[in-house]
Amino acid sequence: MTLSVGCTARPGKSRENRTGAWRTFKPNFKHDKCTKCGICALICPESAVHENQDGFYDADYNYCKGCGLCAEECPAEDIEMTREEK
Amino acid sequence: MTQIMEGSHAVAEAVRLSKPGVISAYPITPQTHIVERLAEMVADGLLEADYITVESEFSALSACLGASATGVRVYSATTSQGLALMFEVCFNAAGMRLPLVMTIANRALSAPLSIWNDHQDSISLRDSGWLQLYAQDCQEAHDLHYIAYRVAEDHSVLLPAMVCFDGFVLTHTYEPVDIPGQEEVDAFLPAFSPYQRLDARDPISFGMYATPDYYMEFRYEMERAMQRAKGVLKECGKEFGERFGRDYSDLVESYRLEDADTALVAMGSLCGTVKDAIDEMRGEGKKVGLLNLRVFRPFPFEDVKKALSGVSRVAILDKNVSIGSKGAVGLEMRDTLYGTGIEILDCIAGLGGRDIRKRDVRRIVGLAEAGGGDIFYGLREEVL
Structure with missing residues (x-):
């Protein structure tokens, strides 16, 4: 990357900047007691949780920062935060 | 044509002839006569600019910053407490590499409250990334505005510039000032050609964040631009001398x-x-x-x-x-x-x-x- 004059940026930089690298704890969507309520997707500040083909939910780990809000809010307690070793 | 005029009005004339598209300023002693005169010029149709009235200096310079990012030549003026209130915007304008030009009618900073002249206000912003030129008389105060625009807007520089002249000692003093014609000024200072600008059809954002991996390099680029400005100042000062008979080729x-x-x-x-x-x-x-x-x-x-x-x-x-x-x-x-x-x-x-x-x-x-x-x-x- 070369620097832009005046630190300007064009649209799409949030997509390029893979903030998943910031993560310390990783949410594991166990799909065990999950009722497919979708609160995890609604609560995710990064919109990094998406419904999959089976109607369950998964995180996009390229952008999930590991904040843990989904695990905290999951009524079925079906999301487990585990320390991620890099 | 040489006329006897107040220093503030000599500056206002230079601004009029530089044709800024947007002016935003907040009146403050001893800068007031400059912006008062400019407001009159706009109201009288002598200057085709948007004069944005605001509630503070912070807003004045913010309006100028935003206007400059849209690709228009801008102008502001302030002094002392007003400049202090602009502190944050000054650093932003420089970092966004927007070539604003602002007159500083140099005045002491409070407290104790003083409306009189010293250089504490502009000197306190010496680290902000703005060029700083100091005029010794009303003619220089007039002339340096053209040079400031030329150098600030040069694509090898792209840094804002302060033209500093002493409050009261020059702002309120009448001296003979040679005011060039519009055609002569246009020949020296062509229309603003922005390096980049805000455009809804081709969107960009100015002044995005930089992580520790990049911040220092952005600051270093500003330093390099400031060093290049020395050569540009000399060239423009020389050309000004050739055109107008007053040489500013030396820093x-x-x-x-x-x-x-x-x-x-x-x-x-x-x-x-x-x-x-x-x-x-x-x-x-x-x-x-x-x-x-x-x-x-x-x-x-x-x-x-x-x-x-x-x-x-x-x-x-x-x-x-x-x-x-x-x-x-x-x-x-x-x-x-x-x-x-x-x-x-x-x-x-x-x-x-x-x-x-x-x-x-x-x-x-x-x-x-x-x-x-x-x-x-x-x-x-x-x-x-």
Whole structure:
């Protein structure tokens, strides 16, 4: 990357900047007691949780920062935060 | 055409002839007459600009910053507390590499409240990434605006510029000022050609964040642009001289320095007094001269060193003080002259509008010859 004059940026930089690298704890969507309520997707500040083909939910780990809000809010307690070793 | 006019109006004329598309400013003594006159010009149809009235200096410079990002030439003016309120926006405009031009009618900073002249306001923003030019008379205050626009907008520079001139001493003083015609100005200062601009059809954002991996490089690029500005200032100053007969090709002005033993160093209107004092002392056989720092940012290290290569001592008249350290000019001079063996006396003088007269200049030369240490010159010991 070369620097832009005046630190300007064009649209799409949030997509390029893979903030998943910031993560310390990783949410594991166990799909065990999950009722497919979708609160995890609604609560995710990064919109990094998406419904999959089976109607369950998964995180996009390229952008999930590991904040843990989904695990905290999951009524079925079906999301487990585990320390991620890099 | 040469006309007798107030310094503030001479600046307003330069702004009118520079054709800014947007002006935003908040009135504050002693800058008021500049923006008052510009508002009249816009109202009278003499200047086709959007004059954005705001509730504070912070908003004034923010409006200018936003307007500049859309690709229009902008103008503002302020002083003292107003400039202090612009602090954050100043750094942003420079970092976004937007070539704003702003007049500073130099005034002391509160507290205690003072509406009178010194250089503390603009000097306090010396680290902000703005070019700083200091005018010694109303004509220079007028001329330097054209040069400021040319240099700031040059694509190899792209940094904002402050044109500083002394509050009251110049803003409210009537002098003969040569006002060029619009065609002459247009030939020297063409329409603004933005390097990049906000455009809804091709969107960009200015001043995005930089992680520790990149921040330093952005600052270094600003420093490199500031160094390139020296050459651009010289070129534009030379061209200005060829077109208008007043040469600004040197970043510093040397006055009777050729064979001088003692050099005085000053900025702004004080230079006129110093020159008169030098003429008197020269008449008495004293070898003294003046170095006028017309450009303080970028600081002209090489030019200063060259101009002072023959002197044995330097006395600096610093109309500012970095409380807890020294005067800003004195610090730069010590850096520039380190290792040359030239003796340096830094005098904090003229703060808050205290007059510096010819007799003071003579006394300061005497102090420098006696080899004393840095001082606050002319303190009234009886009130301390």
